[in-house]
Amino acid sequence: MHVRGVSPLPERLSARHATRLAVGLGAVVSEDYPMYLYEYGADGMHSGRQYINNDTELRAMMASVVTQAMREGREIRITDTGDHLIFHAEHGRVVWPTPEQMAGVR
Numbered sequence: 001m002h003v004r005g006v007s008p009l010p011e012r013l014s015a016r017h018a019t020r021l022a023v024g025l026g027a028v029v030s031e032d033y034p035m036y037l038y039e040y041g042a043d044g045m046h047s048g049r050q051y052i053n054n055d056t057e058l059r060a061m062m063a064s065v066v067t068q069a070m071r072e073g074r075e076i077r078i079t080d081t082g083d084h085l086i087f088h089a090e091h092g093r094v095v096w097p098t099p100e101q102m103a104g105v106r
Contacts, residue, residue: 029058033081037061040075040090052078062087070094 029035029052036049050065052058061078066089069076075090088096 029054029080035081035086036079037065038077038079039065039069040077042074044075046077 031053035052035058037052038046038049040046050061052061066076066078066087070089070092073090073092076088077085078087079085085096088094
């Protein structure tokens with residue numbers, strides 16, 4: 001079933017794509033400007049944020065934590081230091097960025 005405006009995670013989210021996705025959306029990740037990863041449980045609560053301090057950590061999180069959470073249908077969010085949404089997935093589908101934004105950075 002396809003839900004309009006929601007796209008599935010690419011079969012294999014490459015390290016290059018994860019970085020281009022973040023940079024393409026204007027995200028900057030560094031120790032001075034970290035990103036935060038939130039994993040939500042079945043109760044709808046997150047257990048605290050995990051810091052992402054560089055492109056290598058961003059690629060690792062996308063390849064491991066995000067991919068696993070999506071397989072399990074859990075909600076996951078990545079935000080910047082200003083709490084602006086960079087990535088959001090729930091129920092095994094990418095909610096943000098939109099399919100149009102993702103197409104623009106491939």
